[in-house]
Amino acid sequence: MRIGELARRAGVSTRALRYYEQRGLIRARRSANGYREYDESDVRIVTEIRELMSVGFTLEDARPFVDCLRSGHASGGSCPESVAVYRRKLAEIDRQIRDLLARRSEVAAQFADACPGCLLTRRGET
Amino acid sequence: MRIGELARRAGVSTRALRYYEQRGLIRARRSANGYREYDESDVRIVTEIRELMSVGFTLEDARPFVDCLRSGHASGGSCPESVAVYRRKLAEIDRQIRDLLARRSEVAAQFADACPGCLLTRRGET
DNA sequence: CTTGACCTTGTCATCGGCGTCAAGCTTTAC
DNA sequence: GTAAAGCTTGACGCCGATGACAAGGTCAAG
Numbered sequence: 001m002r003i004g005e006l007a008r009r010a011g012v013s014t015r016a017l018r019y020y021e022q023r024g025l026i027r028a029r030r031s032a033n034g035y036r037e038y039d040e041s042d043v044r045i046v047t048e049i050r051e052l053m054s055v056g057f058t059l060e061d062a063r064p065f066v067d068c069l070r071s072g073h074a075s076g077g078s079c080p081e082s083v084a085v086y087r088r089k090l091a092e093i094d095r096q097i098r099d100l101l102a103r104r105s106e107v108a109a110q111f112a113d114a115c116p117g118c119l120l121t122r123r124g125e126t
Numbered sequence: 127m128r129i130g131e132l133a134r135r136a137g138v139s140t141r142a143l144r145y146y147e148q149r150g151l152i153r154a155r156r157s158a159n160g161y162r163e164y165d166e167s168d169v170r171i172v173t174e175i176r177e178l179m180s181v182g183f184t185l186e187d188a189r190p191f192v193d194c195l196r197s198g199h200a201s202g203g204s205c206p207e208s209v210a211v212y213r214r215k216l217a218e219i220d221r222q223i224r225d226l227l228a229r230r231s232e233v234a235a236q237f238a239d240a241c242p243g244c245l246l247t248r249r250g251e252t
Numbered sequence: 253c254t255t256g257a258c259c260t261t262g263t264c265a266t267c268g269g270c271g272t273c274a275a276g277c278t279t280t281a282c
Numbered sequence: 283g284t285a286a287a288g289c290t291t292g293a294c295g296c297c298g299a300t301g302a303c304a305a306g307g308t309c310a311a312g
Contacts, residue, residue: 002259014258019300034307036259076240082241086237086240100222114204115204140288142270161278161288179269185268
């Protein structure tokens with residue numbers, strides 16, 4: 001299939017697909033006229049990338065998953081490198097949550113300090 | 127005082143100060159040679175900006191606080207516009223926290239799905 | 253033949269908050 | 283006198299993942 005069909009089937013723009021190729025995440029055969037040609041395995045790969053991005057992974061994060069799929073694994077997340085990324089992302093998310101909680105207290109504290117009496121409600125009620 | 131001293135006293139770069147001026151957050155008199163001249167109130171304003179930024183406010187978020195200080199208030203956060211920003215930021219942070227918590231479950235779920243047995247009760251998921 | 257859908261490469265723009273030169277003033281210190 | 287600070291404006295770079303164009307080649311249908 002050509003790039004337009006892959007884009008439709010994977011739910012991304014053609015621009016995104018060319019970008020993924022430029023970043024080395026997908027590859028394409030070229031037909032005689034220079035058009036990119038893809039097959040079913042590319043649909044799988046792009047779908048995997050989008051799933052990961054939908055939960056906050058970057059393209060670089062997705063790379064080990066793509067490699068894992070290419071090496072024949074049924075799941076992109078079953079290779080050691082992918083598992084490492086999963087763990088790293090979970091740790092990263094946990095840290096972000098902690099940071100945000102700390103930040104929330106700081107903001108609330110500044111607020112209370114700058115404007116005593118303004119913050120009369122409890123969390124989430126404003 | 128000139129820009130270098132203001133930068134030192136407020137703990138920012140001169141580049142940052144020129145940027146704030148360009149964005150209309152601070153102003154400067156000019157001495158005969160074209161150098162920017164600041165006074166104590168500018169130290170206060172820049173300090174306020176940095177305090178707000180340190181807890182995740184953008185420069186635009188800081189604008190009402192600056193205006194509030196300029197209008198003579200002792201605290202930049204005591205004007206209605208600043209209070210509105212505080213409330214908005216708190217709501218924003220709460221939303222981000224909720225999003226991250228949801229994202230964490232999704233990642234953990236994907237992880238568990240892609241690699242059964244990899245996620246060994248690290249956080250009481252499932 | 254022509255329209256229109258699809259493809260190509262290449263480049264600029266986005267968003268925030270600056271860092272980092274560049275090239276040339278002024279002022280200060282010795 | 284001269285060198286080192288310090289100041290000026292201007293402009294490019296960065297990060298991530300594209301969107302939006304430009305200017306053209308290709309191909310099937312009417």
